[in-house]
Amino acid sequence: MAESALQARRELDPLPLIEGRHDDGTLNKTLLDYVWQRPQPGWLTLFFIGMGGTGLLLAGIAVTLAKGIGMWGNNIPVAWAFGIINFVWWIGIGHAGTLISAILLLFQQKWRTSINRFAEAMTLFAVMQAGLFPVLHLGRPWFAYWLFPYPSTNSIWPQFKSPLMWDVFAVSTYFTTSLLFWYLGLIPDLASLRDASAKRSTRFIYGVFAIGWRGSARHWHHYKIAYLLLAGLATPLVLSVHTIVSWDFALSILPGWHTTIFPPYFVAGAVFSGFAMVLTLMVPARRFLKLKHVITLRHLEAMSKVMLLTGLIVAYGYLMEHFIAWYSGDEFESHVFFQTRARGPYRGIYYLMIFCNIVVPQSFWFPWARRNVFYLWIASVLINVGMWCERFVIVVTSLHQDFIPANWAMYYPTWVDFSLLFGTIAFFGTLFLLFLKYLPAVAATELKELRHELEHEWLEGAKR
Amino acid sequence: MDERSLPDANLPPFEGGRSLLLGGAAAGAAGLLLTLIGGFIAPKAALYSYLIAFDYWLGLSLGALALVMAHNVAGARWNVVIRRLGETIAAAVPLFIVLFVPLLLGARYVWIWIDPPQELAKETLRLLQYKKPYLNFNFFLARAVIYFVVWSALALLLRAWSVRQDESGEALLTRRQRKLSAPGLVLLILTATFASFDWLMSLQPAWFSTIFGLYVFTGGFVGSLALLCLIVTGLRSGDSALGKIISADHQHNLGKLLLAFVCFWAYMAFSQYMLIWAGNLPDEVTWIVARSRGVWRPVGILILLGHFLVPFFLLLSRDLKRSRQGLAAVAAWMLVIHYIDLYWIVMPASSLDGLGLHWTHLTAFIGVGGASVAAAVFLLRGVRPLPVRDPYLEDSLRYVQP
Numbered sequence: 001m002a003e004s005a006l007q008a009r010r011e012l013d014p015l016p017l018i019e020g021r022h023d024d025g026t027l028n029k030t031l032l033d034y035v036w037q038r039p040q041p042g043w044l045t046l047f048f049i050g051m052g053g054t055g056l057l058l059a060g061i062a063v064t065l066a067k068g069i070g071m072w073g074n075n076i077p078v079a080w081a082f083g084i085i086n087f088v089w090w091i092g093i094g095h096a097g098t099l100i101s102a103i104l105l106l107f108q109q110k111w112r113t114s115i116n117r118f119a120e121a122m123t124l125f126a127v128m129q130a131g132l133f134p135v136l137h138l139g140r141p142w143f144a145y146w147l148f149p150y151p152s153t154n155s156i157w158p159q160f161k162s163p164l165m166w167d168v169f170a171v172s173t174y175f176t177t178s179l180l181f182w183y184l185g186l187i188p189d190l191a192s193l194r195d196a197s198a199k200r201s202t203r204f205i206y207g208v209f210a211i212g213w214r215g216s217a218r219h220w221h222h223y224k225i226a227y228l229l230l231a232g233l234a235t236p237l238v239l240s241v242h243t244i245v246s247w248d249f250a251l252s253i254l255p256g257w258h259t260t261i262f263p264p265y266f267v268a269g270a271v272f273s274g275f276a277m278v279l280t281l282m283v284p285a286r287r288f289l290k291l292k293h294v295i296t297l298r299h300l301e302a303m304s305k306v307m308l309l310t311g312l313i314v315a316y317g318y319l320m321e322h323f324i325a326w327y328s329g330d331e332f333e334s335h336v337f338f339q340t341r342a343r344g345p346y347r348g349i350y351y352l353m354i355f356c357n358i359v360v361p362q363s364f365w366f367p368w369a370r371r372n373v374f375y376l377w378i379a380s381v382l383i384n385v386g387m388w389c390e391r392f393v394i395v396v397t398s399l400h401q402d403f404i405p406a407n408w409a410m411y412y413p414t415w416v417d418f419s420l421l422f423g424t425i426a427f428f429g430t431l432f433l434l435f436l437k438y439l440p441a442v443a444a445t446e447l448k449e450l451r452h453e454l455e456h457e458w459l460e461g462a463k464r
Numbered sequence: 465m466d467e468r469s470l471p472d473a474n475l476p477p478f479e480g481g482r483s484l485l486l487g488g489a490a491a492g493a494a495g496l497l498l499t500l501i502g503g504f505i506a507p508k509a510a511l512y513s514y515l516i517a518f519d520y521w522l523g524l525s526l527g528a529l530a531l532v533m534a535h536n537v538a539g540a541r542w543n544v545v546i547r548r549l550g551e552t553i554a555a556a557v558p559l560f561i562v563l564f565v566p567l568l569l570g571a572r573y574v575w576i577w578i579d580p581p582q583e584l585a586k587e588t589l590r591l592l593q594y595k596k597p598y599l600n601f602n603f604f605l606a607r608a609v610i611y612f613v614v615w616s617a618l619a620l621l622l623r624a625w626s627v628r629q630d631e632s633g634e635a636l637l638t639r640r641q642r643k644l645s646a647p648g649l650v651l652l653i654l655t656a657t658f659a660s661f662d663w664l665m666s667l668q669p670a671w672f673s674t675i676f677g678l679y680v681f682t683g684g685f686v687g688s689l690a691l692l693c694l695i696v697t698g699l700r701s702g703d704s705a706l707g708k709i710i711s712a713d714h715q716h717n718l719g720k721l722l723l724a725f726v727c728f729w730a731y732m733a734f735s736q737y738m739l740i741w742a743g744n745l746p747d748e749v750t751w752i753v754a755r756s757r758g759v760w761r762p763v764g765i766l767i768l769l770g771h772f773l774v775p776f777f778l779l780l781s782r783d784l785k786r787s788r789q790g791l792a793a794v795a796a797w798m799l800v801i802h803y804i805d806l807y808w809i810v811m812p813a814s815s816l817d818g819l820g821l822h823w824t825h826l827t828a829f830i831g832v833g834g835a836s837v838a839a840a841v842f843l844l845r846g847v848r849p850l851p852v853r854d855p856y857l858e859d860s861l862r863y864v865q866p
Binding site for chain 2: 002004005007008009011012014108236239243247250251252253258259260261262263264312316317320321324327328329330365
């Protein structure tokens, strides 16, 4: 390569993916060894807070089951409220994991390697929270299996025409594929943990889950094929899930819900909030687990760029909705967007949504914002708040003022609604803490491979 | 890594394509002239033909512009050897400023809202009156000026910086291309959306769909990917110097992008169709009703099969994406079906009989197409056929599928 090209590359090359010089031994030590250490006091404190919050969740569920969903604030005309808002919010958060692990793999993006394990775990835990809400909203969750089409003596079949039914299939397929994908990626690392175990008991447990992995060429060959196939399968699945979630609304004819941009705009919003959640969790985790050498500023910067992109798509969705609401000449559409949402009783949430989802991500145009870890963390929390507000605005404002003014009524959530929302956040956090304690949060095997590749590239460059 | 020798990529400025340039210019002139004659005989039919041809070829240019900018923003390296082709196709955009004039002159034959006939239903007239702040000729013209300024500025600047780098090799020029491309994409998507509203959606001024802009733009993007596939497979089959540099791995990536965006197009089309069909509201559903009854029904089914199902299953094959003839055949078909898709969007709005077939469809297509091809070849002559001093050229030359 010409000297001028090398010079140009030195100016242009992005920040490093792995900081410092490492070999397989030091990577093993830094990425796997903390599994063996005793829990830190900070971890224990957070864990007990999380358990306490999970108690709140259990209390909310118990009250819901004992007294019925009348304990929630939703009632006609706002028959759907926190239940579906929280469902959509959690499901959306889950999407980032699949995007990072599957779509970025197909795009051959190397920076995904340090964060994919982490994000996939987040996906699984988020989908678990999401699943709770529609099941509880069934009223009689012990009949949840009626949702599946099976020939029963009741002769009751699910309503296949309803997108809520499609949700059942989409979400359960998505969860299964995500679980398999996550587990498949874990197998080589579980084998490493098994081999490094000092105690018989841990060696046995990690050994069972490593299902006999020996790292032979044959194993790797099959592993690579399976991984790529699952990535190819997960990609359309992740798009389909939030597409179908958007159809829960768009298939109706309610103003503010029935619009054709909903599918891509919901998918983008899901990825947007998911990346924000990954950042919210990762910024503290990389500090306390001492992972700054593998989750570098380059990763944080790349993630902020994805948030900027998806945030802009969400803004495009808002623009189209508002423009067409006027352009269509439909007075109900205009009313929803320019009266109910912008000037109605819930306008505070509407403007908070605009601020968090449109204004905040614009700061990511500038490198200082993308590289300031503290700022990024604040912004990521705000984006999560904004995306929750978006679902609130969509669900509640469209319902509380519909076609006939005589139907209009306000919606107020109850303490049960709030304890379910905050309870799932705590439960999610608890699961995540357990994951951080017992499993490697970074895909160590993939990272070793990446280190090899990068070193090779570096040697190639040095030779020239 | 194996020590395979890299091909010599320092190609001299391109001097070929003379026959393509002259042929394109001649076909363009002849086609445009014949369409003009057609316009005097049957103004409405000729203008509708011309509108489809205009949107078709313009969409290919804008799609190429979007692809170049997306690669710049992402800091892509594999695409360097084919980037000049995309930049050239995109830089043909200013030609469409001139080609837009006939549409302006005949606007009242095409867009009913410009001069609504008084025999329309009273509700429709009232609706058009309501939409007047947006749908009026002066604002329409002003918007078109903005669109063309944005597109031309983006395409010409990106090409100019890239060409300048062939001499200097400065890193600054790469950085400029990246910096312009990020806001450039935002501007491109916004302008292309409103252009599709202005030129295509307002053909039926009572109808609306929030996804329409993305649907039309994605159609053009798929078309431009197909065009690039066709050019790349053609180059690799011939004995040009560039064709020897572009490898099966580069072609494979273009094939994968084509597969992905065939799916993405279907996603857009299905989202629009299914939601409107299920909602079944009179304001919206008329657009679909007009396009799924009578003669338009088989056309719609053809689009479903030909724009999605068949190419989707074909493009899944790795061997096909790496085969020159195979990918070329699918890409050529995509360019045909993309025209049919635009035809299906535009013609049912014309209230002409049946499919509205008219000989000017052929002349307009050849006219606008010949002129665009000639413009692109003209832009390519005298410059290097690939960015020879791009800092990441070597990465692109070394690129292999993982």
